[in-house]
Amino acid sequence: MNDANLLRTPLYACHQKAGARLVDFAGWEMPVQYSGVIDEHRAVRTAAGLFDVSHMGQIHVRGPQAEAYLQWLTPNDLGKLAEGRAHYSAFLTERGTYVDDLLVYRLGPAEFLIVVNASNADKDFAWAKARTAGFDVEIDNVSHRYALLALQGPRAIEILAPLTATDLSAIKYYGFAHGQVDGARAILSRTGYTGEDGFELYVDPEEAPRLWDRLLEAGAAHGLIPAGLGARDTLRLEAAMALYGHEIDDQTTPLEANLMWAVKLDKGDFVGREALVSAREGGIARRLVGFEVVGKGIARQGHAIVSGDDTVGVVTSGTYSPTFEKALGMAYVPLGSVEPGSPLELDIRGKRVAAVVVPLPFYRRPR
Amino acid sequence: MYPSENLYSREHEWVRIEDDICVLGITEFAQHELGEVVFVELPEMGQAFDTGDEIGTIESVKAVAEVYTPLAGEIVEINEALVDDPELLNEDPHGDGWLVKMRFSSADDLKSLMNAEQYEEYVKSGGE
Known part of the structure; x- marks a missing residue:
C-alpha cells in the first residue's frame, strides 16, 4: 500500500480526505471505494457519481499527416470523425489482436487526442511513436497535462450545467466542447464507462482538486457521491464494455470480442486489417x-x-x-x-x- | 471492538465456546477488508471437518474469501439468516453475522488461538 513507487493523481489528497480505500491499480494508488461499491454503483445508476480517472493516458497527435497516420494506425474510420467528436477505436497488432482499446478525439482538422488505458499508457505511446516513420506528424505523451474527472449518471447534466457557460445539451453522446468549469479551462466530453449519461472533464491538474470539491458540493443535493474503481468495474460490466486485460488483450481480436462495429475493414489499409480479413474468412x-x-x-x-x-x-x-x-x-x-x-x-x-x-x-x- | 469472550485465529476467524459447542464467525477486520458481502456459502449440517479445513466461502462484490475452521468438529447449526441476508456479516460480524456452530472434538486446538488483546495487536501490525 505505502509503496513509494506508486504514482498518485492530483486528487490523491481528496481521496484520503474522503476516507477512500486506496489500492495499487496499474502502478497507481487509486481509490477502489469510498462509501461502498454497491452504494456508489446505485448512485451512478439513479443520480450521479464522480470518478477520478486521471491515471488514464493521453497522446497528442498533430501535423499535416496526422489523419493519414491515425487512419492507418487505428481500425475505426477517422474520415467520418468530425471536429468536436470522439470515437471508440484501438491499436491493433499486425495479427489483428489488441495492443489497447482507446478513444480518439478530433480536436482540429489535423489534431487529435488519444485516450488510453493507464495500464498500457507507456506501451501505447511507444507503439504509436515507433510507427510514425513516413508520416509528417508530431506525437507527444501528454498524460501529465490532464487530470480527468468523470461525472456519470442521469443527473450529471443538471449538476454540471450551473458550473459552466457551455451549452451541455448541445453536446451529443461522444461529442465534446472546449469550455470552462467553474472558471477552469476544460474539455467537456459526453462520454463515459458506466452505461449512463455523463461527462468526462479533462482539466488542468492544478485545478483538479478544487473542481473535485466544487462538483461534489454542487452535486450533493442531487445525490452525487464520489465513486471508485470498484463501482466503475461493476458499472462497465453491466453495460458490457470491454476492459483490456479481461475481454481484450494481445491474444484476442475484435471479431471474437464483438467489437467489429469499431473496425472498418472497407476504409483502406490499417495495421491489423489483413489478419482480420483472413480471420473473418477462416472463421473464429x-x-x-x-x-x-x-x-x-x-x-x-x-x-x-x-x-x-x-x-x-x-x-x-x-x-x-x-x-x-x-x-x-x-x-x-x-x-x-x-x-x-x-x-x-x-x-x-x-x-x-x-x-x-x-x-x-x-x-x-x-x- | 473485539469481544473478550472470543478467541481469534490468524486467518481472522473468531470462535466462542459454549460448553461443547463453538460458534464460529469472521472478524470485524475481515469483513472490513472484504467489503460488502453479497454471497455466503456454508457447509451442510452434520458435516465433519479437521482443523484448518475450508468450511465455506464468503464473497463480496470484488473479492472472495475462504473460511477455515480453527477447530475440528461437526456442524450442528448453520446461520440460515446469513444465507438470506449476507449483509448481516458486515453489520454485525461478531453477533448476528455468525456462520456456524460446531461440536468440537478436541480443546487442544484452542491453544493456538489468540485472545482479543493479542488479536487486536495482530491486526494493528497488519494482520498477515
Whole structure:
C-alpha cells in the first residue's frame, strides 16, 4: 500500500480526505471505494457519481499527416470523425489482436487526442511513436497535462450545467466542447464507462482538486457521491464494455470480442486489417458472451467454462451485479454456445456451477 | 471492538465456546477488508471437518474469501439468516453475522488461538 513507487493523481489528497480505500491499480494508488461499491454503483445508476480517472493516458497527435497516420494506425474510420467528436477505436497488432482499446478525439482538422488505458499508457505511446516513420506528424505523451474527472449518471447534466457557460445539451453522446468549469479551462466530453449519461472533464491538474470539491458540493443535493474503481468495474460490466486485460488483450481480436462495429475493414489499409480479413474468412472458434450464474456462487475472471472433463472457455469478467442483484459475467465460449439461452457449466474453485448465456449488454439505460 | 469472550485465529476467524459447542464467525477486520458481502456459502449440517479445513466461502462484490475452521468438529447449526441476508456479516460480524456452530472434538486446538488483546495487536501490525 505505502509503496513509494506508486504514482498518485492530483486528487490523491481528496481521496484520503474522503476516507477512500486506496489500492495499487496499474502502478497507481487509486481509490477502489469510498462509501461502498454497491452504494456508489446505485448512485451512478439513479443520480450521479464522480470518478477520478486521471491515471488514464493521453497522446497528442498533430501535423499535416496526422489523419493519414491515425487512419492507418487505428481500425475505426477517422474520415467520418468530425471536429468536436470522439470515437471508440484501438491499436491493433499486425495479427489483428489488441495492443489497447482507446478513444480518439478530433480536436482540429489535423489534431487529435488519444485516450488510453493507464495500464498500457507507456506501451501505447511507444507503439504509436515507433510507427510514425513516413508520416509528417508530431506525437507527444501528454498524460501529465490532464487530470480527468468523470461525472456519470442521469443527473450529471443538471449538476454540471450551473458550473459552466457551455451549452451541455448541445453536446451529443461522444461529442465534446472546449469550455470552462467553474472558471477552469476544460474539455467537456459526453462520454463515459458506466452505461449512463455523463461527462468526462479533462482539466488542468492544478485545478483538479478544487473542481473535485466544487462538483461534489454542487452535486450533493442531487445525490452525487464520489465513486471508485470498484463501482466503475461493476458499472462497465453491466453495460458490457470491454476492459483490456479481461475481454481484450494481445491474444484476442475484435471479431471474437464483438467489437467489429469499431473496425472498418472497407476504409483502406490499417495495421491489423489483413489478419482480420483472413480471420473473418477462416472463421473464429470462440466468441464473447454474457452469462448469468444460475447456481450458487460468483464467477470471476479466469474461471473455466467446462464441458465434461474439458475446458471449453474462460470467464473474462465476473461480479455480483448491484443493479440486478445476481452474479453476471462475460466469457469466451465455443460458437455452439453463443446463442442466448445456451447452458454453460462453470468451474468455480473446483465446484461445477450452472450458468446460462444471456444477451449483452446486461444493462441499457432508460431513455 | 473485539469481544473478550472470543478467541481469534490468524486467518481472522473468531470462535466462542459454549460448553461443547463453538460458534464460529469472521472478524470485524475481515469483513472490513472484504467489503460488502453479497454471497455466503456454508457447509451442510452434520458435516465433519479437521482443523484448518475450508468450511465455506464468503464473497463480496470484488473479492472472495475462504473460511477455515480453527477447530475440528461437526456442524450442528448453520446461520440460515446469513444465507438470506449476507449483509448481516458486515453489520454485525461478531453477533448476528455468525456462520456456524460446531461440536468440537478436541480443546487442544484452542491453544493456538489468540485472545482479543493479542488479536487486536495482530491486526494493528497488519494482520498477515
